[in-house]
Amino acid sequence: MDPFELLxxxxxxxxxxxxxxxxxxxxCGIVGVPPEELNETLKSLREMNYVVxxxxxxxxxxxxxxxxxxxxx
Amino acid sequence: MSILHxxxxxxxxxxxxxxxxxxxxSVRREGGKVLLIGYDGRTVIDGIEVVGGGSAPRVxxxxxxxxxxxxxxxxxAEAPYRLDPRGLKVVxxxxxxxxxxxxxLSKRLNLPFRYSxxxxxxxRGGSGLVSETVKxxxxxxxxxADEVVEKLKGRVSRRQTAGAPIAARASGVLHVSWxxxxxxxxxxxxxxxxIARRMAAHTTTCVLTIGLPGRVYxxxxxxxxxxxxxxxxxxxxxxxxxxxxxxxxxxxKVLESGxxxxxIHAHDWLSAPAAIALKHLLKVPLIATMHATEYxxxxxxxxxxxxxxxxxxxxRLTYEAWRVFVCSxxxxxxxxxxxxxxxxxxxxxxxxxxxxxxxxHTPAPGExxxxxxxxxxxxxxxxxxxxxxxxxxxxxxxxxxxxxxxDAKFVIAGDGPMRMHxxxxxxxxxxxxxxxxxxxxxxxxxYRAMRLADIVVIPSRYEPFGIVALEAMAAAKPVVASRxxxxxxxxxxxxxxxxxxxxxxxxxxxAIEHLLNNPELAREMGLRGRRRVEELYRWDKIVRYxxxxxxxxxxxxxxxxxxxxxxxxxxx
Numbered sequence: 001m002d003p004f005e006l007l008x009x010x011x012x013x014x015x016x017x018x019x020x021x022x023x024x025x026x027x028c029g030i031v032g033v034p035p036e037e038l039n040e041t042l043k044s045l046r047e048m049n050y051v052v053x054x055x056x057x058x059x060x061x062x063x064x065x066x067x068x069x070x071x072x073x
Numbered sequence: 074m075s076i077l078h079x080x081x082x083x084x085x086x087x088x089x090x091x092x093x094x095x096x097x098x099s100v101r102r103e104g105g106k107v108l109l110i111g112y113d114g115r116t117v118i119d120g121i122e123v124v125g126g127g128s129a130p131r132v133x134x135x136x137x138x139x140x141x142x143x144x145x146x147x148x149x150a151e152a153p154y155r156l157d158p159r160g161l162k163v164v165x166x167x168x169x170x171x172x173x174x175x176x177x178l179s180k181r182l183n184l185p186f187r188y189s190x191x192x193x194x195x196x197r198g199g200s201g202l203v204s205e206t207v208k209x210x211x212x213x214x215x216x217x218a219d220e221v222v223e224k225l226k227g228r229v230s231r232r233q234t235a236g237a238p239i240a241a242r243a244s245g246v247l248h249v250s251w252x253x254x255x256x257x258x259x260x261x262x263x264x265x266x267x268i269a270r271r272m273a274a275h276t277t278t279c280v281l282t283i284g285l286p287g288r289v290y291x292x293x294x295x296x297x298x299x300x301x302x303x304x305x306x307x308x309x310x311x312x313x314x315x316x317x318x319x320x321x322x323x324x325x326k327v328l329e330s331g332x333x334x335x336x337i338h339a340h341d342w343l344s345a346p347a348a349i350a351l352k353h354l355l356k357v358p359l360i361a362t363m364h365a366t367e368y369x370x371x372x373x374x375x376x377x378x379x380x381x382x383x384x385x386x387x388x389r390l391t392y393e394a395w396r397v398f399v400c401s402x403x404x405x406x407x408x409x410x411x412x413x414x415x416x417x418x419x420x421x422x423x424x425x426x427x428x429x430x431x432x433x434h435t436p437a438p439g440e441x442x443x444x445x446x447x448x449x450x451x452x453x454x455x456x457x458x459x460x461x462x463x464x465x466x467x468x469x470x471x472x473x474x475x476x477x478x479x480d481a482k483f484v485i486a487g488d489g490p491m492r493m494h495x496x497x498x499x500x501x502x503x504x505x506x507x508x509x510x511x512x513x514x515x516x517x518x519x520y521r522a523m524r525l526a527d528i529v530v531i532p533s534r535y536e537p538f539g540i541v542a543l544e545a546m547a548a549a550k551p552v553v554a555s556r557x558x559x560x561x562x563x564x565x566x567x568x569x570x571x572x573x574x575x576x577x578x579x580x581x582x583x584a585i586e587h588l589l590n591n592p593e594l595a596r597e598m599g600l601r602g603r604r605r606v607e608e609l610y611r612w613d614k615i616v617r618y619x620x621x622x623x624x625x626x627x628x629x630x631x632x633x634x635x636x637x638x639x640x641x642x643x644x645x
Contacts, residue, residue: 003493004490008311008312011309011312011315012202012205012206012308012309012310012311012312012315013202013205013308014209014305014306014307014308014309016286016305017286017287020305030201030202048512062255062285062286063488063512063513065285065286066256066258066488066513067488067489067490067513068312069256069258070258070259070457070458070459070488070489070490071312071459071489071490072258072312072316072343
């Protein structure tokens with residue numbers, strides 16, 4: 001899936017810190033992609049420091065938030 | 074007790090389900106008056122006065138949440154003229170839509186806020202982003218309400234209201250901007266930061282903005298107050314509804330802060346809903362700066378619901394504003410064309426540059442090695458990686474230049490939606506280590522990197538101003554820029570840099586190579602650029618002019634005869 005769309009979905013869900021992190025399985029349902037595809041996209045986003053993965057949950061890093069914000073300028 | 078009931082449905086005037094009759098039963102039982110969101114009329118039913126909050130404008134939206142928010146902002150702007158607050162003792166919001174308005178009106182009217190719940194989203198069993206958004210709003214309202222009344226169950230619970238005001242009852246200029254440190258994404262944030270900090274030397278200045286997770290705090294530093302809301306308290310259905318949500322939080326934040334603006338200065342559409350509502354709720358003049366427009370970004374093509382809404386709020390902001398500032402003559406033409414604005418409402422006021430700040434950051438010994446080898450010449454770009462910035466044109470130009478010479482190194486700083494695509498382009502052209510994507514860098518890193526560069530390139534397709542051109546000139550670097558928007562006004566072709574047609578990699582490559590081949594000419598252009606920013610683009614000068622305009626607006630305001638029913642309310 002488009003990595004930027006995934007960042008936007010995490011942003012909409014306010015998954016922005018560990019307390020508000022969202023389960024990857026739940027995220028699959030919300031964005032409508034199979035787990036393998038989602039995990040692959042999350043892996044590339046984590047390599048670029050846009051998301052943080054903690055066990056089976058994920059949230060946007062500050063860099064990821066600013067990247068989503070950059071869409072509007 | 075006289076209750077103001079705020080609702081989006083009321084039997085028999087406006088209904089889509091059971092809520093209308095539940096609310097009507099409640100209103101009849103408890104008495105008071107009604108503010109009906111999304112209704113235009115004014116009527117009396119069984120002795121109950123019903124005041125319409127006004128119909129929302131016809132704007133394309135992507136979902137019901139976006140539409141609801143637009144109705145809410147309409148009601149907030151209309152309420153001060155439609156609703157007589159005399160005699161009211163409590164504001165009660167019915168379900169989340171009514172309660173969001175009631176929450177803000179309770180802050181404005183200094184009245185207790187009661188939140189009436191009939192059915193929670195959890196009980197309705199919805200799913201998806203709309204449902205997640207509604208759940209988060211309900212949770213927020215329950216946390217903020219003085220009293221939560223579960224109407225169908227008859228349960229009442231009292232809760233603690235929000236924290237005490239942080240600011241003293243100061244008054245002054247209120248800047249409303251979604252960008253301010255630490256949330257800075259582009260030129261807007263840097264402009265607002267520079268303006269606010271300098272303005273505070275002259276008058277009490279407040280910046281209303283958003284925070285980042287873990288960094289949502291208010292600040293008071295001499296004459297500068299910064300109020301931040303937490304935009305992540307509420308979930309959203311997408312970026313536009315997220316913007317609407319934090320705008321509602323912004324309105325409440327000012328009303329509960331104790332800061333009382335004499336004048337409101339809004340920056341771009343992202344804070345327009347809050348600024349417009351505050352203008353009417355507090356009856357103070359609004360000034361706008363249009364840093365860019367959707368019309369310009371899309372070259373006049375407004376098609377999608379998101380574009381429609383952005384365009385609407387931009388138009389509305391310029392319509393509501395007493396004066397509109399734009400940063401360049403090209404932006405003046407653009408704003409006049411996009412919003413049919415009379416020219417005498419517009420003032421061209423360029424952005425400035427903080428020379429002391431730029432000069433304070435000098436590269437450390439060996440820092441250049443992070444970017445390039447000693448024999449390589451650095452061609453530098455800084456900006457968001459979005460289509461408008463034309464970074465793809467630069468990568469194409471780099472490919473052409475690197476096919477002819479090996480002494481150039483392209484350093485591309487910044488981040489954005491196109492970053493992965495740009496990196497893929499560079500890889501697929503085999504440019505390898507000759508094109509370095511640094512990612513997002515701090516201002517300090519930016520100023521130091523500018524000093525290390527040989528040439529700064531701004532290949533934009535659309536650029537209302539181009540603050541990065543000023544930063545390059547302040548660092549005494551020659552600029553190669555597209556002949557678009559503000560860039561064509563800042564960069565003097567052949568004097569402080571070279572201008573090329575946008576989207577023309579060949580012309581861009583030729584201009585860059587011309588300067589690489591003529592280092593003495595490049596050095597002279599850089600020095601001329603530095604002198605130009607020293608003469609024309611100092612923030613101190615710009616802020617003094619802004620204050621002059623504010624004074625004139627306040628003089629006009631003092632004799633304008635603007636009246637509202639909220640004049641009868643207690644001072645906010």
